[in-house]
Amino acid sequence: MNRENKNNVKIINKNKINLKLNNIVKMVKRNKNMAKLQAGYLFPEINKRKKEFLQRNPDAKIISLGIGDTTEPLTPHITKALSDAAARLGTDEGYSGYGDEQGLTELREKIASKIYNSKVSGEEVFVSDGAKPDIGRLQLLFGDDAAIALQDPAYPVYIDSSVMLGKTGNYNNKNQFDNIIYMPCTPENDFFPDLEKIGKADIIFFCSPNNPTGAAATKEQLQQLVDYAKKNSSIIIFDAAYSEYINDENLPKTIFEIEGAKEVAIEVNSFSKPIGFTGVRLGWTVVPNELKFDDGSLVREDWNRIMTTIFNGASNISQKGALAALDDKGLQEMRETVSYYLENAKIIRTALQELGYDTYGGDNSPYIWTRIKGMKSWEAFDNMLNKANIVTTPGIGFGQSGEGFLRFSSFGHRKDIEEAVKRLKLHLK
Numbered sequence: 149m150n151r152e153n154k155n156n157v158k159i160i161n162k163n164k165i166n167l168k169l170n171n172i173v174k175m176v177k178r179n180k181n182m183a184k185l186q187a188g189y190l191f192p193e194i195n196k197r198k199k200e201f202l203q204r205n206p207d208a209k210i211i212s213l214g215i216g217d218t219t220e221p222l223t224p225h226i227t228k229a230l231s232d233a234a235a236r237l238g239t240d241e242g243y244s245g246y247g248d249e250q251g252l253t254e255l256r257e258k259i260a261s262k263i264y265n266s267k268v269s270g271e272e273v274f275v276s277d278g279a280k281p282d283i284g285r286l287q288l289l290f291g292d293d294a295a296i297a298l299q300d301p302a303y304p305v306y307i308d309s310s311v312m313l314g315k316t317g318n319y320n321n322k323n324q325f326d327n328i329i330y331m332p333c334t335p336e337n338d339f340f341p342d343l344e345k346i347g348k349a350d351i352i353f354f355c356s357p358n359n360p361t362g363a364a365a366t367k368e369q370l371q372q373l374v375d376y377a378k379k380n381s382s383i384i385i386f387d388a389a390y391s392e393y394i395n396d397e398n399l400p401k402t403i404f405e406i407e408g409a410k411e412v413a414i415e416v417n418s419f420s421k422p423i424g425f426t427g428v429r430l431g432w433t434v435v436p437n438e439l440k441f442d443d444g445s446l447v448r449e450d451w452n453r454i455m456t457t458i459f460n461g462a463s464n465i466s467q468k469g470a471l472a473a474l475d476d477k478g479l480q481e482m483r484e485t486v487s488y489y490l491e492n493a494k495i496i497r498t499a500l501q502e503l504g505y506d507t508y509g510g511d512n513s514p515y516i517w518t519r520i521k522g523m524k525s526w527e528a529f530d531n532m533l534n535k536a537n538i539v540t541t542p543g544i545g546f547g548q549s550g551e552g553f554l555r556f557s558s559f560g561h562r563k564d565i566e567e568a569v570k571r572l573k574l575h576l577k
């Protein structure tokens with residue numbers, strides 16, 4: 149070893165020692181809110197049980213009715229718009245870089261007119277990369293002292309994003325977070341909370357049609373929610389990701405069909421579930437001009453500030469796809485896609501009912517919420533897996549009030565749905 153190399157070795161060793169010392173002396177502190185989160189328990193546990201089952205039964209053909217992801221290919225008109233948009237980006241005339249953070253004006257206006265029947269304006273629509281990231285960013289609008297209420301059971305993003313931003317206490321021995329208002333939604337209360345009992349909530353997350361219960365709130369129920377928010381100066385964050393699954397003309401497809409909602413509600417929505425954009429990514433949030441904070445400032449202006457700061461606009465290709473989805477042809481394709489999954493839902497629901505299970509949802513939503521009498525959720529999950537080789541989602545994974553239920557998803561190929569139903573009838577009688 150020559151001298152230079154020897155010196156290098158020395159320097160390297162010295163650096164190693166310094167690194168070690170640094171490790172001991174000042175490692176970065178973990179965000180204490182992250183430490184409060186409960187381990188992402190549900191889906192890893194499902195996969196673990198599935199894997200163990202396959203080890204014991206290597207030839208079993210498992211069918212998953214557990215997923216919340218779309219399975220059918222994009223439809224022709226929408227696919228063409230995406231590929232045309234990509235091709236244009238490869239030309240001198242067609243190339244574009246950053247767009248407006250709020251989205252293409254044409255798309256904002258088209259969402260306002262086609263989805264909201266012009267009950268909201270394009271200016272109030274903020275296009276994004278999806279409803280879930282918007283839910284996370286919406287948390288930035290409110291202080292960490294805001295009292296948060298959510299449905300129990302619920303889509304896990306509302307609670308976990310609240311925890312991450314320090315809006316909850318610790319996880320308690322009731323398997324819930326302190327300082328959160330849980331609103332049980334069960335068959336006993338028609339999946340609508342008793343708002344008299346919840347005290348004062350500042351922010352209310354509400355999802356309809358609901359994931360996981362499949363319940364779609366009526367006009368009267370949503371009117372109660374809006375009236376509560378007005379009386380208590382609360383803000384509703386309304387998740388309408390499944391609004392296109394509403395068949396029943398009497399059910400509201402958006403919170404803005406409700407009298408007074410523009411003064412108290414924000415709505416998030418997405419093209420993920422109605423046209424299979426779960427991978428393409430395109431959603432939006434409506435923040436009405438009428439919605440104000442206690443100091444009189446517009447919530448919409450703060451939302452604009454947040455989006456222009458930490459979001460740089462949705463993909464220009466996705467936005468062209470979304471524009472096509474709102475054409476007459478695109479809307480027709482959207483209805484066909486939704487009908488396909490709703491037909492799946494009907495097949496599953498009918499089979500479960502014939503077997504004597506109490507089922508909810510599945511008529512205006514892709515999810516069927518099923519009570520398995522005499523079993524806890526995980527027991528029912530194992531039973532379904534062992535007997536019929538079908539994977540479902542245990543209701544307890546969505547909250548304490550989900551105990552004893554399973555969620556069946558209708559996202560799947562028809563032949564798999566039909567096979568699953570055959571097995572249910574054969575093995576679960």
Ligand SMILES: *Cc1c(COP(=O)(O)O)cnc(C)c1O
Pocket residue numbers: 216277278279280281303355359387389417418419420421426430431
């Ligand atoms: C799937 C789903 C979404 C959609 O989120 P994206 O980020 O737009 O894909 C939002 N809310 C609920 C309740 C969902 O189930």
